[in-house]
Amino acid sequence: MRGRRWTSVLVCAVTTVVSATACGSSGAADGSGVTGLTIATFNEFGYEDLFKEYEASHPDIKITQRKTGQATPHHQNLFTKLAAGSGLADIEAVEEGYLSQVMSKASQFNDLKEIGPKDVTPDRWLKWKADAATTADGRLIGYGTDIGPLAMCYRKDLFARAGLPSDPEQVKQLFATWDNYFATGDQFVAKVGGVAWFDSAAQIFNTMHNQHEVGYFDRGDTLVVETNPDIRADWNAVTRAVAKGQSAKLPAWSNEWNIGFKLGRFATTACPSWMLGVIETQAGPENEGKWAVTDVFPNGGGNWGGSYLTVPKQGKNAKKAAELAAWLTAPEQQIKAFKAKGTFPSQVEALEDRSLLEQVNTYFGDVHAGALFAAQAQKVKAAQYKGPADGRIQETVFSPALQSVEQGKNADEAWRVAVQEAQKAAR
Structure with missing residues (x-):
């Protein structure tokens, strides 16, 4: 999930143009x-400036944005109104952690x-980005925004x-594989007292897990937590590291x-593109130049975060909504969104844009x-297939289970509890 957690109040704005429909699907509200x-x-x-730009070039369109500060209440509202059969916006953003639940209800969304x-x-879009929002029968449920x-x-x-190398090029070998990463962590904690190797077990486990082709569910939506060897191998690797003092035990x-x-309580963290802003904000100006980022991730690539724009079938103006969603997710607009808020684009052309490639972060050297x-x-x-309860299992089962290990619980016992709780969550 995208990691920025601002808070705000969900407001349903009623304007003179959309007074009849601002709290539900919209239509031509006046004459x-x-x-x-x-x-x-x-x-x-x-998107705020982009809405103004679109309205200027489309005088027949008036856009009203409903914006919440966090992903959780937004998606709770989405699924409540989806079940009720009314009240959804013409365009609903969906975060990747909730995409599996939307895909399980794909019949209630338009094929873009x-x-x-x-x-x-x-x-x-990048193939894996588009694939994640494509149903088994080839229907495209969402236009990709950021990653x-x-x-x-x-x-x-x-x-x-x-006594470790600190230049970004030199440290690559330390992060080449997860075995390398944890072995270096052993060296680090042996040399530097009072400082952990990573921030939390859940942060590391989740990024490891998301690299696998098969995660908590197979493509038949069968829960495979207990039988997928990759999940248990990740669990063992992370909990062994916890036992050796590598975790700072700080819940994200x-x-x-x-x-x-x-305060420099840990030396490394998994770093999606948006994490640079988090680190700069939390570490503060006094730590500028101390943090670095290197272009490697253990065992290859990975993704953490990003969203989609969907068009629910409840809307009365689905075609116009799809046109707006398509425009907002065009490469040109995604570069503008990146410049405005740092949302990293998922479009092939945008990833080749000079203004993106030449962007420099002074805080990170x-x-x-x-x-x-x-x-x-x-x-x-490739995009890992997500079953309907995937996000719930990650957030309410495995993250708490790993925290319990950090607090002293036996790793094998915590695993048994996690399996049982995952089975309940999948029902």
Whole structure:
């Protein structure tokens, strides 16, 4: 999931143009011939100026945005209104962690190949991005917005204290595989007292798990937690590292985790593109130049974060909604969104844009971050299939189970509990 957790209140805005429909699907609400379209998003998509631009070039369209600060309440609202059969926006944003639930209800969403502009085809996006929103029978449920290609971030000063190389090129070998990563972690904790190797077990486990072709469910939606050897191997590797003192035991997004960046409580963290902003904000100006990012991720590429724009069948103006969604996810607009809010684009042409490739992050030592993450995005082999309870199992089963190990619970017992809870969540 995208990691930015701002809070706000869900507001259903009623304007003179869309007064009849702002809290549900929109239509031409008056006699002016103007069509009102609502779009529901969360966090920051960077669309505010784009809405104004679209309205300027489409005087027959009036856009109303419903924006929540966090992904969870947005999706709770989406699924509640989906079940009720009314009340959804014409365009609903869906975060990747909730995409599996949407795909399980694909019949309630329009096929964008059918109602969208005919020149907008799946090859606009990286293949794995488009594949994730494509049903088994070939229906495209969502237009891809941003992504979170993975690299590794680390504290140069702490590496130097441990006698490890600190230059981004030199550290690549330390992060080449997960075996290398955990072996280096053993060296680090042996040399540097009071500082952990990584922030939390769940952060590392989730990125490892998402690299596999098969995750918690197979393509028949059968839960395979207990029988998938990759999941147990990841669990064993992470919990062994915890037992050796490599984890700072700081739950992601907690106050303690935020402070951990500022105080240097851990030396490495899995680093999707959006994490650079999180680190800069939490570590603060006093740590500028201490953090670095390198263009490698253990065992190959990975992705953490990103969303889609969908068009529910509840809407009365599905074709116009699809046209707006297609425009917002065009390469040109995604570059504008990237410049506005740092949302990393998923479109093939956008990833080749000069303004993206030349983007420099001074906090991380003047690294060409745009080019680095564009290259990392190309390393993702395929989108892992997500079953209908996938996100729930990750958030409410495995993350708490790993936290219990960090708090002293036996790893084998915690695994047995996790399997049982996953079975309950999948029912």
